[in-house]
Amino acid sequence: GESVGLHLPTLSVQEGDNSIINCAYSNSASDYFIWYKQESGKGPQFIIDIRSNMDKRQGQRVTVLLNKTVKHLSLQIAATQPGDSAVYFCAGPGLVGSGNTGKLIFGQGTTLQVKP
Amino acid sequence: GAGVSQSPSNKVTEKGKDVELRCDPISGHTALYWYRQSLGQGLEFLIYFQGNSAPDKSGLPSDRFSAERTGGSVSTLTIQRTQQEDSAVYLCASSANGGPGTQYFGPGTRLLVL
Numbered sequence: 001g002e003s004v005g006l007h008l009p010t011l012s013v014q015e016g017d018n019s020i021i022n023c024a025y026s027n028s029a030s031d032y033f034i035w036y037k038q039e040s041g042k043g044p045q046f047i048i049d050i051r052s053n054m055d056k057r058q059g060q061r062v063t064v065l066l067n068k069t070v071k072h073l074s075l076q077i078a079a080t081q082p083g084d085s086a087v088y089f090c091a092g093p094g095l096v097g098s099g100n101t102g103k104l105i106f107g108q109g110t111t112l113q114v115k116p
Numbered sequence: 117g118a119g120v121s122q123s124p125s126n127k128v129t130e131k132g133k134d135v136e137l138r139c140d141p142i143s144g145h146t147a148l149y150w151y152r153q154s155l156g157q158g159l160e161f162l163i164y165f166q167g168n169s170a171p172d173k174s175g176l177p178s179d180r181f182s183a184e185r186t187g188g189s190v191s192t193l194t195i196q197r198t199q200q201e202d203s204a205v206y207l208c209a210s211s212a213n214g215g216p217g218t219q220y221f222g223p224g225t226r227l228l229v230l
Binding site: 034036041042043044045046049089091094102103104105106107108109 | 120147149151157158159160161164172175207209211214215217218219220221222223224
């Protein structure tokens, strides 16, 4: 079946540095991806999404890059702050063949630790 | 409301008991999703509602799990004869129309089965 996975379970960065969180997916038919941030004890919070007809999208301090050739996407956080400490999930749609209901397949998550 | 709400926030129950978890989606959102998150894991899809219908129940782990949605709004996830392996955070999300689109999550219900 399809999968969405992250490369590293934990990433530790210094405050002020840039962070890069990576994700790979298996379903080449996936037409969009979403990054979520989950703080301890809370539900996932939408950060940014990207459609498959794009290779880059920028938000406030965040950039998502999509490489469809190698089925890889990344989330870049500029000038990482202590408040960015959380678990980050990439997610993509389930099998399109059965009708795209919008259900999401989530990766296992990367824990971002920001050192002061 | 301003966001997705869930109740209770925490639930401790004994093995074999039934539990009901409630989700109030964002007003006007037609699509509603239930996910389960085990400790330190990603989210696992359970069921999808479009209005009051559930066209995708493929993620429900067993027949002890059921869900309903009434009035195109509130949804209840019921777990019968709970088992210890049911212990997890149960998350609800809603989106405007289903299909491709941002899902907004509630804070979750933390279920502990003793």
